Amino acid sequence: MTIVQNTPLVGTSLERLEDERFLSGRGQYVADVRKAGMLHAAILRSSVAHGRIVRIGLDAARALPGIHAIVTAADIPQPIPRIPLRLVPLPEFAPYHQPVIASAKVRYVGEPIAVVVADSRALAEDAIDLIEIEIDNLPPIGDRDVDASGSFLFEETGTNIALRYHTASGDPDGAFATADYTRRETFQIQRHTAAPMETRGLMAQWDESGPTLKLYGAAKVPYFNRRALAAMMNLPETSLELIEVDVGGGFGVRGEFYPEDYLIPFAARLVGKPVSWIEDRREHLMATNHSRDVGATVEIACTKDGTITGLRGEVFGDMGAYIRTNGGVVPTAAGMFLQGPYRIANVDITVLALMTNKTPVGTYRGPGRFEANFFRERLLDMAAADLGIDPAEFRRINLIREDELPYSIGKRAPHLPDAVYDTGDYHAAFERCLTEIDWTGKAAVQGRLIDGRYHGVGIASFVESGGAGPKETSRFVLEKDGMVTIAVGSSMLGQGLETTFSQIASDALNIPVSAFRIDHGSTARLADGLGSYHGRSIIVGGSAVLDGAEKFRTAVIEAAANLLGRPNAELRFENGAVVSDAGASISLSQIAASRRPDDGLLSVDGIFLVNKPTYSYGTHAAYVAVDPDTGRVEVLDYVAVEDVGRAINPMIVSGQAIGALVQGLGGVFLDHLIYDEQCQLLTASFADYLMPTATDFPSLRSVALELRLSPTNPLGAKSAGEGGMVPVAAAVGNAVGAALQSCGAQPRTLPLSPSKVWSLIHEPAATAP
Amino acid sequence: MKLPDLDYIRPGTLQETIDLLVAYEGEAKLVAGGQSLMPMLAFRLLAPKILIDISRLPGLNAIDIGPDGVRLGALTTWRDIERHAALKTAHPLLAAAIAHVAHYQIRNRGTVGGSLAHSDPASEFPALVTTCDADVVVHGAGGERVVKGSEFVLGAMTTSLEPDEMITGIRFPAWPAARRWGFEEFARRRGDFAMAAAVVFYDLDAGGRAADPHIGIIGEPERAVRLAAVEDLLTGRVIDRDVIAEARAIGEQAAQTSDDIHTPAKYRKALIGTMIERALMTAAGLELRPVAA
Structure with a gap:
């Protein structure tokens, strides 16, 4: 086989290898699995x-x-x-x-x-x-006041509050006691969920x-x-x-x-x-797991000149009827990310997990983060307006500077170590987003009634963790025909991992992607795997592939050394073959063919261990027009800027971001699992549970930056699949708030359905907190 | 969400169909496009003994345009209407309203007769039939009868069809070329059922005043209705911004709305007013949104 490849594939927008299978109708889903007598x-x-x-x-x-x-x-x-x-x-x-x-x-x-x-x-x-x-x-039990009625889901516990914890850093009470300005608000993100196709x-x-x-x-x-x-x-x-x-x-x-x-x-x-x-x-x-359904009462303390001195939050998550596999991740993460990418010395967070007679809650893309960013960024806009400071300037004052990193926000949950933001230039991503949306130019339309609609621009900054450890594994197997099978512990959920893992392996071994087959099909292939969640598949899974590739190269050279009768030191792995300084060469297929039957296939295991998450960050901006007669909000422009550390495949990163934006906008405007007072689910079909379709949000842009590599992994990657989701409610909520500033309307709850937006405009008394 | 066991038959003629309806005494359901019926069966909201497939009955899918108006065979699909070039002038309101019906896939299969027989209060077609004074042609064991459009739909998913009857056609009265009209609809997403809509048209007398205005709305819980109060207001008036503002206020007041999970009654009332205003602005050729200074 002739193999020549010199250009690195990591960083290129290689077309997705799995797409041919999907687009030609050869995907195999579980409903396609049929057995005799089934x-x-x-x-x-x-x-x-x-x-x-x-x-x-x-x-x-x-x-x-x-x-x-x-x-x-x-x-x-x-x-x-x-x-x-x-x-x-x-x-x-x-x-x-x-x-x-x-x-x-x-x-x-x-x-x-x-x-x-x-x-x-x-x-x-x-x-x-x-x-x-x-x-x-x-x-x-359906309300937030879960213990009021004396009816308990689990009588033996005598309460419907499953968990309450409190964490603090600095001196929050002191900060609030001496603050020039404080404001306290209550927010709520509605119950909704992923509802995959x-x-x-x-x-x-x-x-x-x-x-x-x-x-x-x-x-x-x-x-x-x-x-x-x-x-x-x-x-x-x-x-x-x-x-x-x-x-x-x-x-x-x-x-x-x-x-x-x-x-x-x-x-x-x-x-x-x-x-x-x-x-x-x-x-x-x-x-299937519901998600979100988190509320919070949040209070901010500032100096007159706009420096945030304190933040308090009480976060309550409606967990539904049982605590399922994800435990308390949703409200815990909402508490954890309430501070966001800002320098706040004095923080006080309480988190409650409430049991109700509803479907149990689990994680949904950007768990807790979608909620926390909405709460905080909405409050920041309200505070900035009260203080007479431009919302962008207010954020500039408080965004953590690069010279302050790594920045520890301390211990934000009893089960977690201190959270330490790693690398980044938060200000650079922020300014890039303002430039993209033309923040300065848009000042002319902010809050104005133009052609019968109120226009507004909102911004929101975020930081979020990804790449959970502690490990992931891979196994490289040299097949008889010279192909290399890479078994991985990561799971394929549509993120294009067959492509990106092949890109990583291809660069490491300098052989083309067509030489690899990514095998994730069965737990029989590896002893263990942690799977795909928390934006970890590239960071941890990809690093395990990289490790496996390096060990595979060593093993192949070792095998070739025996076959060629040359010492390892004289051999190099090049173009899919092992070559010696003297010019001898043996290809992967020859090495595979030379294995004795008892030896089995040549295989090596890769592993990557990590005990710190990565922190990706960025800023989103939304430009909206609000029809005051119907309450319809149109998203005229939307820009998502995120530093992903390193994009293995920029096209896939962009696709992930746009998909996440649409899902996020669904959560802002449409998705809503509605229960009545008897805790009957009223939205049990797609006629009532509304999701965004391909035509609803046509004007979205994503900008993936590679400003600062992550120090936790050899690829330098940060999570890229969820950042498109996490500040969407925040940015749109702020845009709608800005558009409706002349009516004093402040979105505090989602979804921003037409009737709710109409009500914010026409029934201010009914929607006041 | 799988269908219960049921029988299926595809008769070859209208008479055979009527005979089957008679024989099954109300325990049969006609199916044509199946766009509402099949989900209802899958949800097991209905359990007929038999489905009588009328989708291939001959002669029921014609669109005839004549001096008396437009006749739609009951099996006419939304796509047939959408793609019919002459309809755009013969009945521009019909063509415009149908663009709001659901999505491509549904428009390919859904039929006018099915929509009318199903009579979902949020559907466009029953609102058109009501507002336009269309005649509904019905066949049953007793032969043919014609039901006035305003009397066909009795309430939500309830019509004046007898168990042995089926709709064979709908006749829309002739549409004068100079007629002024507008159609406005509001839904959560493109193709969703309307939360509110307004169907309006009127002719102009020699003095440029509105004659014989028809104002229909979607948004009441039982069915689309005409708003006589608004029609009375507009009759004999020159339709300008002031009159339209009045029509909006009266329409909003006249509409009887109720809550559903996506639409509080009060909001829906206001939305109906807005739809009337916007449809009338279109009809009068007025700019909807004054350009900002």
Whole structure:
């Protein structure tokens, strides 16, 4: 094979290698996985938000032809397994872990009560309609004042507040006591979630000779889920193989351990046949993690000249009915990122996790950050206006300067070490964004009524962490045909990792991307992997690929040294072959072919260990026009500037940013999981749960900067997938506030639906805090 | 969200269809485009015994333009209307309003007869039928009858169709070339069901005054309605900004709205006023938004 490659691929916009598969219809999703004799499952979910199960009558359903099994809590080994926490496993959360199926009580609409396995999904749904279920209703908990009614989700705890902690740095009380100016405001981000295009799904197939299980449909964190499921089923981890197929979007919600991850394998084993369960959209909206739903009361203290001297925040997260795998990440992160990229010496943060009779909450792209940035940046604009300081100037005064980095904001949660912002030029990214949006020129339109609409520009700066440790692994295998398979512990959720990992490996080994095959398909390939979340796949996973590539080069040279009879020191790896100073050469395929059968394939393991996150940062600016008669907000221009450290593939980085912006704008204007007073979910279809479509936000721009490398990893990369999301509510909220300054309207809650914006303009008394 | 078990039949003629409707005594559902029916079946909101597929019945998808007006066969799709060049002058309001119906995929399959029979209060087509005084041609066991557009829709998803009847066509009265008209709609996203809309048209008398104004709105909970108070106001008046402002205020007052999860009643009332104002501005050829000084 002739291989010549001299230009580095890292940093180039290589077309995505996976796209040909997707665009030509060869993607394979979990609903495409079909096995002989496969049955279909449907799940009876509670239609009551809070109640005691009195009776489940299965006779009529069982009598229906084509029904193979109906599983309820009575069939599950006792005690009923509960889903462990993957992140923030604080002991306070122990009473609130979710059992895989409801037994005595139901605690949210959508909680699994029974699993029906039938010849077809339609038949399974017929049987569900025949199940008689009697539930004694209990008062549902839905408000923020969770302990007011004396009704408790978990009676034994005597409270619906699962967690409360407090952290502080400096002397916040002193700062507020002596401040020239203070302002206190309450904000709320509505419950919404990712709702990826493909819903969840699983296909479980047992081989009782092991016994071994193949479970298709894993994503995000398959190794954690394998460990959890093995423990629940009392089997060694090696008996379970979790298989990742293509997925139609993850965004944090897909791939976590859900009740179905136990129930479907359990049901498949019970019936002795493969069982497929494909979540439908109605189920998805009530069963898959919800997110956001964080409020905060935030108070700022400043000097007259605009120096922020103190920040207080009480952050309350509505966790829903159980603490699922993500633990308290959402409200914890909201507390952690409340300070943002500003120099504030005196900070006081309290975080509460509240239990309610709603679908449990998990992480969704930019968890806690979307919320925290909205709270803080809205308050900054209000303070700047009160002090008569230009909002940009106010931020310039307080943004951390490069010579102050690394900057520690201290310990922001009991389970976390001090958070230390690493590298960056926050001011440079900020000024770049102002230039892009033409902040100075836009002063002429700020708050003006132009052609019947109020125009406004808003800005918001952020810093956010990514690249969680502690490790990721990779395995390089030289296949018989000379191809190199790279097995990775990262999970593919649409981020283009097949491409970017190949780019990294290609540069490290100087062979073209076509020589690699990225294998993420199965937990059988590696001993462990941490998966894809927290913007970690390039930072940690990519660094593990880099490490594996370097070790692979050494191993190949070692193998060639034996074959060529030359010392290692005389050999170089070049153009896909090992060459000696004297001119001898042996290609990868020749090395592969020369392996003795007992040796197996040449393979090496890569690993990357890291104990610090990266901190990416930037500024967004939104330019909007608000129609006062309809309340419609049009986004006329939007600029997102972020320092990603290093962009492995700028096109992919840009695509990630634009996608995140659209999702963020959905969260600002559309997405809303609405519950009534009985904690019934009112938005269980896409007719009521509104998401942005391709035509809604056409005017978005992203600018990815590579100002300062991250010191935590050899690639110098910082998280790039979530920064597009985190300050969107903040920037748009500020733009709408600026546009409506003549009416004194201040967005404090989302979504900025037309009716809410109309109300801000026309019913100021009704919308005042 | 899978359909319950049901039978399916595709009759070849109108008579066979009517015979099936009679035989199933209200337990059959007609399906043409299926754009509302199939989701309702999947949600198991409906459980008919049989679906009678009328999508291939002959002669029901014609668009006929004549001196008496426009006749749409019941199986006419939104796309058929959109792509019909002559309709743009023969009935410009119809063509303009239909552009707001849902999305491409739905417009390819959805039919006018299906929309009218379904009669979602937020749909454009029943509002057009009501506002334009169209006639609805209905076939049943007793033969053909014609229902006045204003009497066809009785309430939300309720019509005057008998169980053995089906819509075969809709006849819109002739549209004078000089007629002034406007259509304005507000929805959360392009193609969503209207939160409010206004359908307006009037002719001009020799003095340039509005004659026989028709003002229909979407936004009431049961069905699209005409606002007589606004029509009375406009009759015989020159439609200028002042009159339009008055029409907006009266329309807002006259509209009966209720809350839904996306639309508080008070906001919807105001929105209806705004839609009336904007549709009338279009009809009168006035600039909607005065340019800022």
